[in-house]
Amino acid sequence: xxxxxxxxxxxxxxxxxxxxxxxxxxxxxxxxxxxxxxxxxxxxxxxxxxxxxxxxxxxxxxxxxxxxxxxxxxxxxxxxxxxxxxxxxxxxxxxxxxxxxxxxxxxxxxx
Amino acid sequence: xxxxxxxxxxxxxxxxxxxxxxxxxxxxxxxxxxxxxxxxxxxxxxxxxxxxxxxxxxxxxxxxxxxxxxxxxxxxxxxxxxxxxxxxxxxxxxxxxxxxxxxxxxxxxxxxxx
Numbered sequence: 001x002x003x004x005x006x007x008x009x010x011x012x013x014x015x016x017x018x019x020x021x022x023x024x025x026x027x028x029x030x031x032x033x034x035x036x037x038x039x040x041x042x043x044x045x046x047x048x049x050x051x052x053x054x055x056x057x058x059x060x061x062x063x064x065x066x067x068x069x070x071x072x073x074x075x076x077x078x079x080x081x082x083x084x085x086x087x088x089x090x091x092x093x094x095x096x097x098x099x100x101x102x103x104x105x106x107x108x109x110x111x
Numbered sequence: 112x113x114x115x116x117x118x119x120x121x122x123x124x125x126x127x128x129x130x131x132x133x134x135x136x137x138x139x140x141x142x143x144x145x146x147x148x149x150x151x152x153x154x155x156x157x158x159x160x161x162x163x164x165x166x167x168x169x170x171x172x173x174x175x176x177x178x179x180x181x182x183x184x185x186x187x188x189x190x191x192x193x194x195x196x197x198x199x200x201x202x203x204x205x206x207x208x209x210x211x212x213x214x215x216x217x218x219x220x221x222x223x224x225x
Contacts, residue, residue, distance in 0.1 A: 004153075033213055042202060043154070045213035088153050098167060099144070099214075101153035 004102040023089035115217035129191035136205030
């Protein structure tokens with residue numbers, strides 16, 4: 001069964017702290033995406049990771065991909081309240097090109 | 112550029128009734144997706160179109176769900192008859208044919224089944 005698992009599922013952190021969200025997947029993948037979803041809103045694309053060792057950074061967020069370990073990380077540096085949202089990774093399977101979203105990580109940054 | 116448009120934003124129906132959702136993708140996007148997002152979960156792909164053709168509908172409950180994309184632009188998703196477990200947000204997304212481009216999502220339709 002194809003699985004994309006994220007951990008933690010819930011994360012409450014203080015402003016200014018660093019933390020990492022993990023995305024593990026069970027199949028070979030062409031590429032991996034990270035999305036953000038605010039409550040009651042739709043998904044917004046954050047990063048596209050296309051190859052082993054890829055690293056992308058935007059502001060306080062940095063995403064990386066290890067295709068051999070089937071693992072992607074989303075690292076948060078010096079969190080601020082505006083980063084509070086749910087973060088999803090999505091994997092596209094090699095060959096069949098199926099999109100599979102992870103379980104999501106609900107992040108709450110406390111002032 | 113204008114985003115992915117979906118309507119209605121909210122819909123409340125009783126079980127066994129039928130319902131339809133509409134999606135207008137970003138101009139020029141050949142690929143269109145319908146997702147079901149149950150509260151607290153990640154989106155689940157229901158169907159993927161490329162232009163008029165279906166690329167993947169393996170997770171579409173075909174006994175009650177149907178979707179079409181006429182002329183390779185707008186799309187409709189229909190549920191008939193609805194069940195309680197269909198309560199969810201239905202998201203439409205579109206993307207360029209170029210493989211590595213991210214999907215652009217609409218605001219979704221929140222469906223409640225009574």
